[in-house]
Amino acid sequence: MEFRKILCSVLDKLMEQDERICVLDADLSKPNGTAKLYEKYPKRTFNAGIAEANMIGVAAGLKAYGMIPVVVTFTPFATRRVYDQIAVSVAYAKLPIIIIGTDPGITAELNGGTHMSFEDVALMRAIPTMKIYDAVDPRQLESALPKLIYSEQPVYIRMPRKERPDVFDEGYIFEEKADIVKEGTDASIIATGTMVYEAMEAAKQLELENINVEVISVNMIKPLDEKTILDSVKKTNKVVVCENNNLIGGLYEAICRLLIENHPVKVEGIGVKDQFGQVGKYSDLLKAYNMTPKDIVEAIKKQ
């Protein structure tokens, strides 16, 4: 199943139940799968055109009137393009909205450098009150969206548009905390978004060598589920953090800070190392930025 199909069907259900929910797009409703909502909810769907800054301001205005706005566009246009609007009109003004950035990090694939945001996590982390959810698989998104939409703080959701392999089983229920997707004792792999799948692949390879790692899916990059992470690291004392964005300002640094304050150990980071995006298929880019399961395995062994 594609993430965008889930996005559309969940929004459809929620909009049916709750007349406050509005959806805003910036000329990407077709690629993002929200276009279908326009016929059914003509009064609560708005295509702002290619004018993202205005879209965020309009969403904040809708919120000031008690509506629940959900804005959807590609990650770079959902974050860096509209940063001051999010910082001031949304967060500082305490008018929380839901911001959905699609095709995060290397999942932007052939759209290339201009569309491949590696800094969105750092940017959004630095805004007070902002929550960040990095979707792992479509099933998780289906369970997460109805909960996050009623958050009293602004939420940034990053999700690929198309298919990604399942990580969670049927019946999975999302909570705003980390999930231990595989238990282990030799090391902790702390991963987010599409990197949870890659971490699980690495864990399988390590198992063949009798290395038993724990894999944690953080789900929420902010606020972090500190307890789950600390409990795991206290047990393993070895940590590799995996994320689909720049390590600078990302989950890696968030974990480093948590551990420095509570349980200092060495932390390896798998992710983009202060580089720009480029065109390529997901698998090519995973290799280009040293983010493959093999790279994760090597990072564990270095620990």
Added chain:
Amino acid sequence: MSENLKCAAKEIRKLTINCISSIGAGHIGGSMSIVDVLTALYCSEMNIDPQDPKKEGRDRLVVSKGHAGPAVYATLAYKGYFDKDELMTLNRYGTNLPSHCDMNKTIGVDMTTGSLGQGISCAVGMALASKIKQDNATIYCIIGDGESQEGQVWEAAMFASHKKLDNLILFLDKNNLQLDGYTKDVADCGNDALKWIANGFEVYSINGNDPYLCKETIKKAKVSNGKPHMIILNTVKGSGVKYFEDAKENSHSMPINEEIRVKSIAELDGE
């Protein structure tokens, strides 16, 4: 000296199709709509030298609607900036020809674009610098009609006319379509010509899919002083091949398989 522009445009269209079909899909609609103005610029009006792509005092083009990269690459290859075979590397990992224009990757590309609305401001900066340097260059810039919804476009417009940048020639690719549909249905921009006039521009409105008209209008704009120029190109998205034209908004980014490629090339050759 004076090249047959219709023939050149046809060749560039064929190269554009081959380029995009080499990776199976891409931004064909917005590429095809600007082929004629690219032809007029590179085959006639721009002061450029493909053998010396960074020549001092050269004219520059900012393709602010950066997703039209394939048409730009086809034009540059046609002019000999690089080998035509390279067009087959579009969007492959490690390529010099990414989906959106990149001045650090592609020889002959004057500005990196792809985040809509930004290129036009950079063109204004180049026009300012050319005035300071007094190098007599003309700075050209192509924006999309959907792109014109970005507020930055109008910030650039105000500034350019305030600075009387008559060395700046803008083109609006008015193909009436953007990604989600017709511009008038998504977010109507109203009367473009009046808006640009109100912003202090000298405005022309022509059939943008006629390379000779593009050429004549550019010539007129070049000799007129005191104001920046806007040439509104009334175009057809996907222009030149019926299959792409009929696809309307679906031509924005669409698959081109071998069958469609062969048919499109035959259609262009049969003209």
